[in-house]
Amino acid sequence: MSATTEQLERNFTHRFLTSLRRINSPDSKTTTTHAAGLVIRRRSLRIKRAAYSSMARAAGSHRAWTRALLSRARSQRRRQQHDVHRRRQGREMGRAGKLRGLVPGGSRMEMGQLLEETAHYVQCLAVQVRVMQAVADHFSSSSSM
Amino acid sequence: MSSRRSRSRQSGSSRISEDQLLDLVTKLQQLLPELRNSRRADKQVPAAKVLQETCNYIRSLHREVDDLSERLSGLLETTDSAQAALIRSLLNYN
Numbered sequence: 001m002s003a004t005t006e007q008l009e010r011n012f013t014h015r016f017l018t019s020l021r022r023i024n025s026p027d028s029k030t031t032t033t034h035a036a037g038l039v040i041r042r043r044s045l046r047i048k049r050a051a052y053s054s055m056a057r058a059a060g061s062h063r064a065w066t067r068a069l070l071s072r073a074r075s076q077r078r079r080q081q082h083d084v085h086r087r088r089q090g091r092e093m094g095r096a097g098k099l100r101g102l103v104p105g106g107s108r109m110e111m112g113q114l115l116e117e118t119a120h121y122v123q124c125l126a127v128q129v130r131v132m133q134a135v136a137d138h139f140s141s142s143s144s145m
Numbered sequence: 146m147s148s149r150r151s152r153s154r155q156s157g158s159s160r161i162s163e164d165q166l167l168d169l170v171t172k173l174q175q176l177l178p179e180l181r182n183s184r185r186a187d188k189q190v191p192a193a194k195v196l197q198e199t200c201n202y203i204r205s206l207h208r209e210v211d212d213l214s215e216r217l218s219g220l221l222e223t224t225d226s227a228q229a230a231l232i233r234s235l236l237n238y239n
Contacts, residue, residue: 020217020221023221024221036222039222040215040218040219040222041215041218043218043221043222044214044215044217044218044219045214047214047217047218047221048210048211048214051210051213051214052210096196098196098200099196099199099200099203102200102203102204102207103203110161111161111166112161112165112166112169115166115169115170115172115173116169118173118199118203119169119172119173119176121203122173122176122177122199122202122203122206123176125203125206125207125210126206128206128210129206129209129210129213132209132210132213132214132217133209133213135217136213136216136217136220139217139220139221140220
């Protein structure tokens with residue numbers, strides 16, 4: 001693992017665990033009138049959003065996809081639901097359309113930038129999954145002691 | 146890596162060259178588990194194939210994040226003060 005990837009992993013892990021602690025704190029828990037399944041589902045959505053936000057912050061604001069992801073998170077918190085694909089540029093490669101939908105901010109990028117941002121996004125996603133897996137394994141093994 | 150701005154200021158061409166595009170596609174190919182280790186890794190995989198595999202890979206990563214989030218949520222459900230102490234110790238490790 002390169003030094004930068006290690007740093008990214010550490011940075012993400014710290015932010016993500018901090019978020020988990022906040023999500024898990026007693027004050028943040030909903031009232032017990034909700035069914036257990038609903039509580040778990042709602043919390044899983046918070047965990048998922050925390051994972052993506054933590055990674056976007058850890059990766060840094062010099063990347064377009066991190067800025068797009070964090071601004072989308074902010075507007076979603078204000079309950080706006082737009083996923084508009086604006087001004088699609090550079091349709092040299094037919095498959096790029098699907099890729100644009102998968103990479104945050106992809107619909108606004110030129111082809112070259114899209115490919116660069118995609119490469120970085122993919123690497124960060126892989127780190128995110130690896131860390132989430134390690135945290136889940138850690139909690140699993142602890143609870144079975 | 147130098148940050149290359151796609152917006153140009155002087156010349157009219159805002160698109161990057163074909164060669165640069167192919168370089169980026171090759172770089173992307175190296176990141177994909179499906180294509181990285183295949184015996185065709187030394188050959189140039191068609192760009193459309195690389196983009197297709199990239200989409201598949203990103204979707205599978207998104208699904209893993211979904212699954213892991215649900216798994217973590219269930220695990221936190223069983224958490225108690227001991228788990229909270231674990232989280233603290235993990236944070237101290239950093």
